[in-house]
Amino acid sequence: MSLALDSKPDTDKLTTYFRCIAGCPGKHSIYDVIYTCPICGSLLEVHHEREPLKKRNALQWQQLLSSRASTSIWPYGSGVWGMREWVVPSLADENVVSMFEGNTNLFWAERLGKQLGVPDLWIKLCGNSHTGSFKDLGMTVLVSVVKQMMAQGSSVKAVACASTGDTSAALAAYAAYAGIPAIIFLPAGKVSTAQLIQPVCNGAHVLALDTDFDGCMNIVKEVTQDNSIYLANSMNSLRIEGQKTVGIEIIRQFNWQVPDWIIIPVGNLGNISALYKGFKLMMDLGLITRMPRLVAAQTQKANPFYESFKNGFKEKISVTAQDTLANAIRIGDPVSYDKAVTAITETNGIVEQASEDELAAAAAKADLTGMFTCPHTGVALAVLTKLIERGEIKSSDKTVVISTAHGLKFTDFKVGYHESTLADVNSQHANPAVHLPANADAVKAEIEKRLG
Ligand SMILES: *Cc1c(COP(=O)(O)O)cnc(C)c1O
Ligand SMILES: [Zn+2]
Secondary structure, eight states: OOTTTOOSOGGGGOSEEEEETTOOSOOBOTTSOOOBOTTTOOBEEEEEOHHHHTTSOHHHHHHHHHHHTTOOSTTTTSTTGGGHHHHOTTOOGGGOOOOOOOOOOEEEOHHHHHHHTOSSEEEEETTSSTTSBTHHHHHHHHHHHHHHHHHTTOSOOEEEEEOSSHHHHHHHHHHHHHTOOEEEEEETTSSOHHHHHHHHHTTOEEEEESSOHHHHHHHHHHHTTTSSEEEOSTTSTHHHHHHTHHHHHHHHHTTTOOOSEEEEEOSSSHHHHHHHHHHHHHHHTTSOSSOOEEEEEEETTSOHHHHHHHTTTSSOOOOOOOOOSOGGGOOSSOTTHHHHHHHHHHTTOEEEEEOHHHHHHHHHHHHTTTOOBOHHHHHHHHHHHHHHHTTSSOTTOOEEEEEOBBGGGGHHHHHHHHTTOOTTOOOTTOOOOOOOOSOHHHHHHHHHHHHO
16 A cells, blocks of 8 residues: 555554543544643543444443453453453553452442441442552553553653652552652652552652642653653543443442442542543443442542532632641642543532541441541541431432542551541540450459440
8 A cells, every 4th residue: 555645644543542531633642652632731531432342242241341350361350451442452461561450349338338328338449459549450551551662662761650649659569560660759758658668669769859749740740741751640541541440340240230329539530530431431332321420529628629519510629738637639629620520410420528527437437347448438438428418319229439548558547546636536436445454353344344
């Protein structure tokens, strides 16, 4: 074929590509170093053309995904790569960077649900993962694409992000697994040992800067400008492709039935956008016929999305985020705002907020039924409680709460609660250890007092 006749750029043939969420024309290869629309500056999204995917019908897709789940077959045993055709179909096997993330447990919270008045309550434990949060789902995709870019001779030589916690832990782990250098920017003196130690252990270049998170973000953007260092913050929409598998996985775990509600704690609004994107794909391919109603749960100390919702999404509101126990969602100017507005409006969703006291009480109450909830999950559970009280969520509704991180990453929060030392929190469920002499009578008396 003559090259002269074939004047259209190669990207026209792609069926999976980056496109502008605001609708500007243009397809961009997902292996290009590009984060925002070159025409209008909006975020990009990975778009999968539906026609090629419709070669399989809904039942065939269900059977395919179910047959791969939790197997040890490379790379399909991963919860993300088991849906590879819907994530990054063009990625070569040898460039998949996966530790078989996903396939996390979705369990019936029987006792807590009965206490709250919603017996059909389920918890999706995304924190049961390599680095202890759902961020692993996005990073396996981003780092895999970078590995393929490097294999194809791209100028990228490292990955970088600004973060105080879960994002940097996930990036550092996946980069280390792939042997790709990672650079982590943290605000000096503002992160706990637990937040610092994961990237340190994984051999990342951890740079603590004399500024706050926003200051770190500005530096990362500048450092990544010459395209030799790839930006892994959530404006990079490759992460959304991995994170969207959570919603699909929930539906598979319910044997392809759709729950009535899904409640998720939100900050930068990437994860709720991802959840919606997964459901939209399933609707388009006929795997489901209705949407669950999505609930975005915010901390009152960083509630710009709640304020925007109250305002009917007439305009995007930004706030100055205050200190909060839910520090992974301490974000005042969320980057994925537009995508999240679509997620709420298209699912008849709700945005609600919770105070420090409410989130801590909700987490403690859940723990008393056998959980070990992170503060962000506490925000979601507090919002669940409010929506039940308001009559919005009915006792017969099937409800899922997405638990975004493992409670063991937040032991300071737990210890503070049970020692009654947290600011703005009344530790009504505190259960501190009691100190007794090593004396059987004293011990018996104490047990008698407690068990009666
Ligand atoms: C990142 C994170 C969130 C918020 O996700 P967004 O995509 O920023 O809305 C919630 N909980 C935990 C534990 C997180 O790490
Ligand atoms: Zn655009």
